[in-house]
Amino acid sequence: MPDDALPLSRLRPxxxxxxxxxxxxxxxRYSVTLLLKRDDLIHPELPGNKWRKLAPNLRAAAGRTVLTFGGAYSNHLRATAxxxxxxxxxxxxxxRGDELAHRPLNPSLAxxxxxxxxxxxxxxxxxxAKASPEVLDGLLSLFGECLVLPEGGSNALAAQGCAELGRELRGPAGTVAVACGTGGTLAGLAAGLGPGQRALGIPVLRGGFLGDAVRALQQEAFGGPAGRxxxxxxxxxxxxxxxTPRLHAxxxxxEDRHGLPVERLYVAKLLYGLTVLAAEGAFAPGSTVTAVVTGRPGAPHDAPSDSR
Structure with a gap:
């Protein structure tokens, strides 16, 4: 099947x-301008970084079976399905997990x-061990030829897809901030931004591992470091x-100030972090900060399932 046999344009993103x-x-009050990049409006079922990460992988799959990984509440699984x-x-x-423990299926798996x-x-x-040859070979023997996507969908193609987000935001010097789960969106965003701009990632997981993940994705997608x-x-x-109650408040x-439904696990943490950073003087007076809204309440989002 040719690479263009999967007509993604018919979804009208x-x-x-x-x-x-x-x-x-x-x-x-700090002479900083806040902009919202409304990626949550790209598509009702494939919003935000889900569209940007999945689209290039689906083109590569060209109609073949797509096999991917997630936990019982994985929004990446929901978006792929x-x-x-x-x-x-x-x-x-x-x-991840015993089938009997997940029966009946929760709403996400259902x-x-x-x-x-x-x-x-x-x-x-x-x-x-899902990335090991032994496990992958066993899965492919069960399901036949498949395009295998990693958990969260972050791979080189996903990072390349997210570079378009950066290109859409090219302009005067400024900061573009995004909440991070697996690092693919930040890796691509930074690569797509223009000279003088920088990307800021707000991790939603503990652990401090994302820096290595972003560097590895950029190496695979772009051949080395790309962007600031x-x-x-x-x-x-x-x-x-x-x-926490503080985050919900x-x-x-x-939401009351701006009429924007705020997704709690990613977007709220991003926006909260930016208000703290503004108060700390992290953004120069006269500068612009753009927050990427990658999802909305109740919609599929980038959920690293092993963190649950």
Whole structure:
């Protein structure tokens, strides 16, 4: 099947996504302009970095079965399953954990199954070794020839897809910030930005491993370091899927101020971190900060399932 046999354009993604100014005194008092890059509006079932990461991989799959990995609440599995239903290609989700423990299926896995994804459960030891030749060979012997996507969908093609996000935001010097799970979006964003711009990643997991992941992705996708980027790991609020009353209060307040539904596990942490950084003087007076809104409440998002 030729590379263009999967007509992604028929999904009608809203690209480039809107860029909206936000009047917020927590930035204005420091003479900083806040913009929101509304990637959450790209597609109702493949919003934000899900579209940007999956689209180039789906073109490479050219209609073949796509096999990928996730935990019981993986939004990456949900987005992959939705893409399979919408575009008519088979999907397989390798799920961490014993099958009996997940029956009946939770709403996330039930949505995957309803979208036609074959769910294959493996124990935690096999899941940890999911990138090993032994485990991969066993999966391919079960399901035949597949395009294999890593957990979270972050690979070289995904990073290249996210570079388009940076290109859409090229302009005067400024900071573009994004919440990070597996590092693919930040790796591509930084590569696509223009001279004088920098990308800032706000990790939503504890552990301090993302720097190595971003560098490895850039090496694989672009042949080496690409663009200026940094990480600030102070705003994970305890780790992936962890929130606090303070974070919810902040998100509620932001929604009231600006009428934007704020997704809690990624976007709220990003916006909270930026308000703290503005108060700390991290952004020069007269500068612009762009926050990438990668998802919305209840929509698929980039969920690193092993962190649950």
């Amino acid at each position: 809203a690209l480039p996504s809107p860029l909206e100014p936000v009047e917020d005194e927590r930035f204005a 939705a893409a399979g239903r919408l575009l008519g290609f088979p999907t397989v989700g390798v799920v 949505r995957c199954a309803a979208d036609g994804m074959r769910l294959h459960f493996v124990d935690r030891a096999a899941y940890r 980027w940094s990480l600030d790991d102070r705003f994970h609020f305890g780790g992936y899927a962890r929130t 902040f998100a509620d307040d932001f």
